[in-house]
Amino acid sequence: MSTEDTPHKDADERSVGLVSTQYVDLFVPPHSLKVAEGNLLGPVHVAYETYGTLSEKRDNAIFVCHALTGDAHVAGRHSAKDEKTGWWDELIGPGKGLDTNKYFVICANVLGGCQGTTGPMSPKPGTETPYALEFPFVTIGDMVEVHAALVRHLGIERLLGAIGGSLGGMQALEWAARFPDMLRTAVILASGPRLSAQGIAFNAVGRRAIVTDPHFYKGNYYNQDDDPHFGLALARMVAHITYLSEASIEKKFGRRLQHSDQFAYELMRETEFQIESYLHHQGKRFVERFDANSYLYLTRAMDYFDLAKSYGSLPEAFSATQSRFLVTSYTTDWLFPIAQSREIVSALIQARRHVTAVELESPYGHDSFLLEVDQLEEMLKPFLAEAYATK
Amino acid sequence: MSTEDTPHKDADERSVGLVSTQYVDLFVPPHSLKVAEGNLLGPVHVAYETYGTLSEKRDNAIFVCHALTGDAHVAGRHSAKDEKTGWWDELIGPGKGLDTNKYFVICANVLGGCQGTTGPMSPKPGTETPYALEFPFVTIGDMVEVHAALVRHLGIERLLGAIGGSLGGMQALEWAARFPDMLRTAVILASGPRLSAQGIAFNAVGRRAIVTDPHFYKGNYYNQDDDPHFGLALARMVAHITYLSEASIEKKFGRRLQHSDQFAYELMRETEFQIESYLHHQGKRFVERFDANSYLYLTRAMDYFDLAKSYGSLPEAFSATQSRFLVTSYTTDWLFPIAQSREIVSALIQARRHVTAVELESPYGHDSFLLEVDQLEEMLKPFLAEAYATK
Numbered sequence: 045m046s047t048e049d050t051p052h053k054d055a056d057e058r059s060v061g062l063v064s065t066q067y068v069d070l071f072v073p074p075h076s077l078k079v080a081e082g083n084l085l086g087p088v089h090v091a092y093e094t095y096g097t098l099s100e101k102r103d104n105a106i107f108v109c110h111a112l113t114g115d116a117h118v119a120g121r122h123s124a125k126d127e128k129t130g131w132w133d134e135l136i137g138p139g140k141g142l143d144t145n146k147y148f149v150i151c152a153n154v155l156g157g158c159q160g161t162t163g164p165m166s167p168k169p170g171t172e173t174p175y176a177l178e179f180p181f182v183t184i185g186d187m188v189e190v191h192a193a194l195v196r197h198l199g200i201e202r203l204l205g206a207i208g209g210s211l212g213g214m215q216a217l218e219w220a221a222r223f224p225d226m227l228r229t230a231v232i233l234a235s236g237p238r239l240s241a242q243g244i245a246f247n248a249v250g251r252r253a254i255v256t257d258p259h260f261y262k263g264n265y266y267n268q269d270d271d272p273h274f275g276l277a278l279a280r281m282v283a284h285i286t287y288l289s290e291a292s293i294e295k296k297f298g299r300r301l302q303h304s305d306q307f308a309y310e311l312m313r314e315t316e317f318q319i320e321s322y323l324h325h326q327g328k329r330f331v332e333r334f335d336a337n338s339y340l341y342l343t344r345a346m347d348y349f350d351l352a353k354s355y356g357s358l359p360e361a362f363s364a365t366q367s368r369f370l371v372t373s374y375t376t377d378w379l380f381p382i383a384q385s386r387e388i389v390s391a392l393i394q395a396r397r398h399v400t401a402v403e404l405e406s407p408y409g410h411d412s413f414l415l416e417v418d419q420l421e422e423m424l425k426p427f428l429a430e431a432y433a434t435k
Numbered sequence: 436m437s438t439e440d441t442p443h444k445d446a447d448e449r450s451v452g453l454v455s456t457q458y459v460d461l462f463v464p465p466h467s468l469k470v471a472e473g474n475l476l477g478p479v480h481v482a483y484e485t486y487g488t489l490s491e492k493r494d495n496a497i498f499v500c501h502a503l504t505g506d507a508h509v510a511g512r513h514s515a516k517d518e519k520t521g522w523w524d525e526l527i528g529p530g531k532g533l534d535t536n537k538y539f540v541i542c543a544n545v546l547g548g549c550q551g552t553t554g555p556m557s558p559k560p561g562t563e564t565p566y567a568l569e570f571p572f573v574t575i576g577d578m579v580e581v582h583a584a585l586v587r588h589l590g591i592e593r594l595l596g597a598i599g600g601s602l603g604g605m606q607a608l609e610w611a612a613r614f615p616d617m618l619r620t621a622v623i624l625a626s627g628p629r630l631s632a633q634g635i636a637f638n639a640v641g642r643r644a645i646v647t648d649p650h651f652y653k654g655n656y657y658n659q660d661d662d663p664h665f666g667l668a669l670a671r672m673v674a675h676i677t678y679l680s681e682a683s684i685e686k687k688f689g690r691r692l693q694h695s696d697q698f699a700y701e702l703m704r705e706t707e708f709q710i711e712s713y714l715h716h717q718g719k720r721f722v723e724r725f726d727a728n729s730y731l732y733l734t735r736a737m738d739y740f741d742l743a744k745s746y747g748s749l750p751e752a753f754s755a756t757q758s759r760f761l762v763t764s765y766t767t768d769w770l771f772p773i774a775q776s777r778e779i780v781s782a783l784i785q786a787r788r789h790v791t792a793v794e795l796e797s798p799y800g801h802d803s804f805l806l807e808v809d810q811l812e813e814m815l816k817p818f819l820a821e822a823y824a825t826k
Contacts, residue, residue: 080700181700241684241710242676248711249673252718255703256665258649274647278640282673285636290769293632299741307739309471309572311731312646317738319632320639327643340702347708348698350690378681378769 058137059129060095060144063120065160067091070193073169077155077189083180087169090194091116091160092152095136096144098200104432105200106142107191108132108151109208109215112283112342113334115159118151119144134417141421147204147428152194154187154215156342158335161190165266165335176337177263184211184349188218192226202226204432207424209233209413210380211342214349217388221355224364229431231370231424233413234377236384237351237358237391243379246286247343250279254336263337276336277327284326289376289409293319358391368398370427372420374412375405400427449528450520451486451535454511456551458482461584464560468580474571478560481585482507482551483543486527487535489591495823496591497533498582499523499542500599500606503674503733504725506550509542510535525808532812538595538819543585545578545606547733549726552581556657556726567728568654575602575740579609583617593617595823598815600624600804601771602733605740608779612746615755620822622761622815624804625768627775628742628749628782634770637677638734641670645727654728667727668718675717680767680800684710749782759789761818763811765803766796791818 069087071077076086093116098105108118110131119136121129135141142149153161156179164179195203206216206227213235220230239247254260257275265271285293297319301307308316315321355361369392373385382403392399404419406412413420460478462468467477484507489496499509501522510527512520526532533540544552547570555570586594597607597618604626611621630638645651648666656662676684688710692698699707706712746752760783764776773794783790795810797803804811 181702241688242681244708245676245710245714248714252669278643282640290633297632311572311735317635319636323639344702
């Protein structure tokens, strides 16, 4: 348990308070992890956080799968000075949707990431040189394999649930398919059994921006004077557009100008419209916290994810799972449209699995899964309580 | 008339045959064009083509306004060896939607463009140095001003019509508002009275890709060893996604692989999926024919276009026009959604103007206006014939 016993003065009663990231080495050679194409990877350093208390029966653990650019720090603060809480703090804490009075919540950075878990910026074993592009290709299956090893390392045989949105939802699906005996519920938000061709297209643009940045240096930018921050920022800008709905951009920014009511007619002013200023800001902030090589690996893993292809068909992917599913989609999400969720639900029904499907009205596009926390909490509490009560 | 009298052996009966681009200098100082912010520009070299014959009454001329990356070469072939015809050849020719047996069709490259009309790659007057970023900022109003001067130069007081899709539709709207006495019909396809915030966002990403390309050289790349072709290709790739519907990308490419049925799991293979290969190809082809500075100027002009802001309100913009309008939108167009066209139609009704509104079912997204030629022809023929008959 990483929550401190004395509540922090800033923390309200519903916060997990001060927390810290923990680390463990798994897959230490000769027990290396076999990843895509048969490459061996080990040791795998894993960054994770936990909140709440594991029950004596070890039956109350819920694994939070983060999305593309998330990390293990999902709730609370690392220090009293932190202005920001973890990325899904609204959902996780005493009395919240993932109630830490009741459940033991785990979140870990994904394999291939850059927030503490082994990825392309990690040093190659026995050296101080980062892997860079020598890092082996990893799939979402490999990411889940690492997280399953972490869960076992924590002494847990079976999770009460895995929950995630977007790439996190893909991981939760993979959990259910790959470890049918380890999972009692799966909560899939704003996700799908595969990325659409349009989604692949946007990822391709983002990666292209990174690899054509002259400071990419074929991935070996770690010891250079500069890194591909222009390319990475551009990748983030284009991705960010896909996270918002047209209506939400229109409402939040519309055609409002940043500096004046009058058009400046200055070609090179990149912040004339508020939406431009916002996107540039998002790009700049992103490069401060994310590694360009990780972005390449993780978006590619997302492109490749294809549950039906991996398991023969979608119903086959779900044939062994004992999980109850909660599948939630959002009306204005165009990165993972409702049809994607319907396909999951349909396959679950074909496989005669237990599924609750919810299509939520929300104006916020793909980001809805992060923003519509109240609605999510309302569904999640009874869904988890019922599963928890059903032994 | 630029159509040759002897039909080319390859040209079928419905082709305008061999054509050639013509050029004229307008706004020769001291009669320079006053553009945005009061800057003076002149002379303005204009590239244009015409098809069909101007009637004795000079009342059968139709002006085709091209979209962002179009040019004056809209129909026929420049030489017998040309594999490709003009960009809207399906619509223009004897017996076609814009029937050159009946109408005199004009198309000209826009101001700020790079296909023969004065733009940032043109030499500054009296020098051999291209304007580059010293080219003054130009608006869609300025583009139409140049085209109106061309029309007058051709001895035409009043056009039977102006027709265009996307940025071309914006020009046709501006024609109607700016030159109410010069226009008898306006055909607006897949367009709007302004670009959405989402559209501005995508344009911002494209421009950012260009200006952060190390070979941009602050716009002075014309005499350098290299130019910002990576950035320009990237801009095209992202824009191209917005031209297609999700359904059309899914149908045309889906998740099919380019080289094999098996995933290669190679991080740096940029053409694993067919959609990637297609986008990269589009990017590469585009840089062979387009100038990066022009792309900056024209997308910015598109961002700024705001008919309501320029004329007080949309109904006011249409208050003086005598034009009949045909406003067509397409169900899967998400760059200019149907709501944008409805706003034009609503304003025209408020201004008590003559309007025909059509919302077409099409799977092709924004590109529908170029692809759904049969449907367009079916509407266009009676619409133009009626207006032509009504003196």
